[in-house]
Structures are given as C-alpha cells and as structure tokens.
Amino acid sequence: MIKKIINNLIKIKFIKKIIEIKRPNFIILYYHRVVKENDLSKETGPNIHLCVKENEFKLQMKFISENFNLISLEELYKCNFRCRKFSVAVTFDDGYLDNYEIAYPILKEYKVPATIFLVSKNFVSQPWAWWIELWNYLKKIQKINFEGKEYACLNNIQKEKAFFILKDKIKKLNSDKQLTFIKQLTNDEIRENHQSLFLKNNHIEEMKKDDLINFGCHTHDHLCFSNFSKEIIENEIEKSKKILSEKLNIETFHFAYPYGSSNDINYFEHNILKKLNFKSAVTTSEINNKDNSNFYLSRVSIGPFVNLEDFRRKLTGFDINIKKLLNFFQRNDNKKSKF
Ligand SMILES: [Zn+2]
DSSP: OHHHHHHHHHHHHHHHHHHHHHSOSEEEEEESEEEOHHHHHHOOSGGGGGEEEHHHHHHHHHHHHHHSEEOOHHHHHHTTTOOSSOEEEEEEESOBTHIIIIIHHHHHHTTOOEEEEEOGGGGTSOOOOHHHHHHHHHHHOSEEEETTEEEEOSSHHHHHHHHHHHHHHHTTSOHHHHHHHHHHHHTOSOOOOOGGGBOOHHHHHHHHTSTTEEEEEOOSSOOOGGGSOHHHHHHHHHHHHHHHHHHHOOOOOEEEOTTOSGGGGTTOOTHHHHHTTOOEEEOSOSSOSSOOOTTSBOOEEOOTTOOHHHHHHHHHTHHHHHHHHHHHHHHHHHHHHHO
16 A cells, blocks of 8 residues: 555656656746726627736736746846746737736736737837727628628627638738728728727837836737748838837847747748847747747737636646647647658
8 A cells, every 4th residue: 555655656756757847947928908807898709818807917917926936038038048947927919008007007016027019010000900890890790791601690609700710811911901801891991990909109118118028029010921921021020120129219139920829930930030130039829849949939828718726727837738748649640641
C-alpha cells in the first residue's frame, strides 16, 4: 500500500516536471475591450467576444498583480524571452476608447504594464468598424441575399450564422472594398460613425507619459495578411510605423498581426518586421505551430465568459497543455491522411 502511494507520488512529480519543462516561463494575455456591466448586457451579438466586463477585468488584474511577476513586452525582449520568474504580460488590440476610460485606471491601480496595439488609419481618417455596422444591420433584417443564396435572419442564431459567413468574406478585403461591400449589402450610402469607440490623439498623449503603457503597431488598414502580397504587407507595416511616429510621436517596436491566428499568417516572412526594427510580434493563437521565435509569440485570449477560476486555469497553463496535446494528435492525424 505504502509502496503504491510512493510510486504514485513519483509519477505525479514526474508528470509535473514534464509540464514545467514544456511550459514557457511567461504568458501574454490579450484583450480588445473592457466595458461597463450594463453595456455588456446590451451587447447580444458575436461582437460580445471582444468584451470583458469592468469588474471581471479588475479581479483579473488584482489576481495577476498578487500572484505573478508582471512584465512588459519590452522587458520580455530585454530578458531574451527567458524570465527568471513566471511572468505575465497584458496586451490590447485595436485601440478601443475603453482601454483608456475603463482599463487604464485599473491598470494603474494594480501597477500592471500593458501594450496597446494601434491601427494607424484611425488617427488619419474617421474610424469605422465594419463588424459593428454589419451586426447592427443584421439585427434589423429578416433575411439576406449573398452570392446567390438567401439566408434567413429571423433569430439570433440565424443572424450570427449570416454574420460569420459575411465576416469571412469581408475580412479578406482592404478597407475600400469593405466599404463598397457594406454599401451594397445595406443599400445605404451613409456609414455609421464609430469615432467615439476608438482612442484619439489626446488619450494617447496622456497614456504615453505613463511608463506602464506602451504602444505597438497593428498595421495601417488591419489587413488579413494571407490575402495580400508581400509588397502590400510591407507597405502596410511601414506606413503604420511611420504614421504612429509622425502623428503621435510614438516609436513602435512590437507588432500584433491583424486577425493573427496561425492560419492567417501562414506564409508571412518575419524578415519584414526585422527589417523595420521590430523586436517582437504577437499572434492570437495560444499555440503556434511555427518555431518559438519572438516574431510568432502566442497569446491567451480573455473573453467575456472567463470567470476568475477559468482565468486562473489559463494562467497555470493547464488549458494550453490540453490544447497542445489535442493539437499534437490532430497534426499526427493530418500527417497520416496525406499519405
Ligand atoms: Zn485587430
């Protein structure tokens, strides 16, 4: 009996060791929006996945500040992505206004460093979020015709289905074509005004004085890279870095791929980023099939339905290890099916 217990303890220790070895010693979290509880309850559609409630965010920041070493992307780069203690970095994509109004006071309260990845186009022209207008349109209609097929939009499930079919098409276009697409779809020349949803120069001015906040580059037009040529992508990134530097006086050294899942950046050459003096690039995948290069850093997404227990599990790496295991078996299955 005692021997059995000792054997089991050795086995548990061995498994724990393997997990420890496999686990990177840092984790990068990513958010889009932090919203008031009332605003979240008004949001019924697929864009809810971009939001985290203010009180949940507060609990999450309190938790990481009490339990982990907090680190910025710049510090991660300086320690060559090998931290002595397990560390947590916080990032935000797209530059929503609530990053300043709601998240920033909480970040300050718990002294959490964060990087906000900006889309430079929002600082030289009127910001417009097609995904918000698309959902607002779908909410009003009962059916939609797209590529010769009619889709019923009578309830939320049908509307969400239509949203994702259309989203898949729209995200592959550049912003001019996205505009034309939505104009034709809605049969309306006038677009919604989303200026109030995004950060403006004065918010950036204030936050950049604070060492806690860093800004990164998220391209100019938020293009889905796998659908564009290398030349267009290079121009996108260069233009964005230049505008952020000239208009906002921000030098950016860290980059976030738009729609940054591994599938969307499949063929991307990170040499473009190296050439433009970037030090790191983050994806939206929790596991990257590429190498562990600092130009394909994985991130853990925090959405609206992550309670503190889920959050703790994500930080321990338990979820990632399960996903890695599933990914390993899937890849092996794919290899088999090729032969
Ligand atoms: Zn984005």
